[in-house]
Each structure stands twice: as structure tokens, then as C-alpha cells.
Amino acid sequence: MTERAGTIIFALTLAAGVLTGCSQADEGADAARATPSVRTIPINLYTHCGIGEAHIGSTYYEAETPLTDGNGNPPEGWDNPFQHGTMTLKTETEAVFTDDAGHEVKFRARPGASGFKRICS
Structure with missing residues (x-):
């Protein structure tokens, strides 16, 4: 594998992790809005x-x-x-x-x- 290919794979993996984290945070925010805290x-x-x-x-x-x-x-x-x-x-x-x-x-x-x-x- 070339150094450039390794860099691209690393960048895509990092981006996928960030996007998954944002999705989970958004789901939590929706749940908080649906059930406000007492x-x-x-x-x-x-x-x-x-x-x-x-x-x-x-x-x-x-x-x-x-x-x-x-x-x-x-x-x-x-x-x-x-x-x-x-x-x-x-x-x-x-x-x-x-x-x-x-x-x-x-x-x-x-x-x-x-x-x-x-x-x-």
C-alpha cells in the first residue's frame, strides 16, 4: 500500500467515526427534547x-x-x-x-x- 493510500484510508476512517459520533449525539438531543428533565x-x-x-x-x-x-x-x-x-x-x-x-x-x-x-x- 502506498503512503498516499494509507493516508486516504486513515482520513476516511476518522471521518466515519466523527459522523457516527454526531449521529449518536443528535439522537440523544432528540430524546432529551422528547422527555424533558423534571x-x-x-x-x-x-x-x-x-x-x-x-x-x-x-x-x-x-x-x-x-x-x-x-x-x-x-x-x-x-x-x-x-x-x-x-x-x-x-x-x-x-x-x-x-x-x-x-x-x-x-x-x-x-x-x-x-x-x-x-x-x-
Whole structure:
């Protein structure tokens, strides 16, 4: 084999390895986008008119089971106008609010929403 042929074979082998590595990295990136990692963020949940909606980043969420005292206020045991806690973003469409008082509220994303369903006064 000539030196030039050896150089060409080495270059092709190296290129094949680089291309395979890129393909595997791209597959991993696709998997990461398809299954986002769970993350928890601090939040002051607006509770003034009850617990019904939340806005995180560019996503609007609504409570699976809205909570009020029946008169448009948060239920007993909730702070007003905000309840400090954390929101755990479990998937792209599911979030869970929890706080030190033991409250837990599940929220679902409203795809395509650009605002709250109801503005509290």
C-alpha cells in the first residue's frame, strides 16, 4: 500500500467515526427534547380569586381541580394574594404546586394559550 493510500484510508476512517459520533449525539438531543428533565422552581402562586391558573415562562396552566372558598377567594389555609411554594414541571404539560403548608395542586398546560382564562379583580 502506498503512503498516499494509507493516508486516504486513515482520513476516511476518522471521518466515519466523527459522523457516527454526531449521529449518536443528535439522537440523544432528540430524546432529551422528547422527555424533558423534571425541574422544580420557586413560585409565588397567585391565589387572590382562588387557585385556578398559573403562568410559567411562556406556558399557561390551569388547575386540574380549581380551589376556592365558594366566594371567589382562596380556601382556608391559603395565603392571599400569593402562596409561596414550588412548582415542579414534571413534563411539558404537567406541573405540581407544593408548599410548606402541605398544599398540593396539579396543573395542566393549556397549549396555544396566550393569556389567563379569567382575570381576577
